[in-house]
Amino acid sequence: MVLDPLWLLLALPVAFALGWLASRLEMRQWVREQRDAPKAYFKGLNLLLNEQQDKAIDAFVEAVQDDPHSADLHFALGNLFRRRGEFERAVRVHQHLLRRGDLSTGERERAQHALAQDFMKAGLFDRAEEAFRALEGTPFDTEARLALLTLHERSRDWRAAAEVAARLEKSGIGSFATRIGHYWCEVAQEADARGDAEGAQAALQRAREVAPTAPRPWLLEGERHLRAGRVAQALQAWDELRARHPGTFPLVAAAYAQAALTAGQRAHAREQLELVYAQQPDTNLLAALRKLDTPEQAAQRLLDHLRQQPALSVAAQVLELPPADWAEDTRPQLQASVARAAQPMQRYRCAACGFEARNYFWQCPGCQGWDTYPPRRIEDL
Template structure:
């Protein structure tokens, strides 16, 4: 059968023309869809920047309808729902993303992390924990572990919290030694509550080993010994606390004095407390010293000197507890300084619109520029 070349000459131009026409139709449709989708997307962004979240959500829903395959639009919509507290809708958006077969691995992990955040915000902690745990080995691993750490601490699951914190530290996220020490101190408290003294002691030993400079393990060790009547042991623990973390010693200063009285170590304890007071003066240390040196005249003299040098309300209250006729010289001056210093913040005017405080009354607030927003009364008189 002979092939007629004339059909070939006519067919090629026709096929080319039909192909060109089809491509033009596809391009026009694609351009139209692309124009409609960004228009709704940018409209949503503009409304979001103008803090019109309701309208922004409507715009993003419209954008998703025009481009249902765009994962970024779904993430934006889900985040908006979460910010508004509509956690159920946020969960549905992110679960819909996870069900898509065409979603890449990176986007799937991102959706899983967003879903875990939805559960967390909604108070569904069991589901949030499972979602965060599934992110091990992904780029969201560190964020997920930090969230898990907070979840375990909220649930007071201190063993799990310590394990997660240790993994974070091993991964190079940062130092969690002091936080882990707190976890072991909490384990010690739980063990003591349940009558497991050996376990409590082991937990405190572990805390001291993990964070030797942390104050709480030494403080709590002394408190356990003091409660058990082992006063000399308590003094050793608290002296170690003072050596390693002197700023926290005032927290147990009075118990330190009581333990010294019980252990007949008054002179050494008085010297320790006086030295601590010289380094970091406080009324707690003054009360502890007064337990070891209860002479009224010396106690009032120490209080008067402290009040003059450190005019605080706490010191003023201590002085006011003494009979006025027994006040030491200079006590009235210190009392006046303390009261004046404490009253100074209350002598200001405060804007009712923005809370801006000033020593002088303004008709127009310098902070928010509102007119007549300053009440004529000072803060303490309102």
């Protein structure tokens, strides 16, 4: 059978018209879907901005059901579940995204990061660590390493924390020297607890190398020497601490004074403590100096400190002295110390938000709540 060319000429316009009509119908359907999806999305967003999270979740769930291929809707729904504390549902949403074969590389990495956050918030630290490690080399690399650093600190895995912090520092986002120094100090303390003196010493050496300006290695060095009975070395380490970090030295001032008495170095220790005390009068330094004073000198030092800085703890110690040792202005100084210490307690505190005020308010200035102030001051509760 031979086809008439005339029929071919007539079939071509018909086929073209049918194709054009099909494309128009498909385009209309696509436009309708795209128009409906943003409406559902913006409805959920509007509810979320109005802090109606339950209704927002319902709106996003409906939107995801209508458009299961929209990754943005899944991300919005998963993040909302996480904010609501529904971590299991958030995990399911983000795992569903990762199982999709049509997801782009960027969206897959974003879903992996969201999943790691879900595990982190849920307290599943092992799974969170695994999820964050999967993000190495991605645009989320820095955020993942910072999260891993937090995880290692929580689990007290100090060596792993030091390694991650060192890699973060090499990446150029900032200095982590101080934190790494603390990590090695923690390693030293754990080694000491196990009786591993060599390991503790090596860890402290690493801490000094990483953070040369940090005070904690010198403080721990003195404590280790003192526990081992090496009093002279302890004093030497703490003298180094005093020279480098006089502001931190009061933390070991009492132990320093006691070690000096044991080593027969009362005069030297008193001289060094006096130098630091002259720069920054401190109750810890005061207590250390009183260990090295005679009873008369200790009483006078206490009164002098009270005159310069009316502290409540010093006032309590002055009250333990015999009245014969009091100076003429001791009583006013005691009154000033007690009055200053009592000021923070003579306030009303909101039971809803904790806002404190000297005057009683029926409506809290902090949270705007009514009748949230107990009618009793803090000192009376």
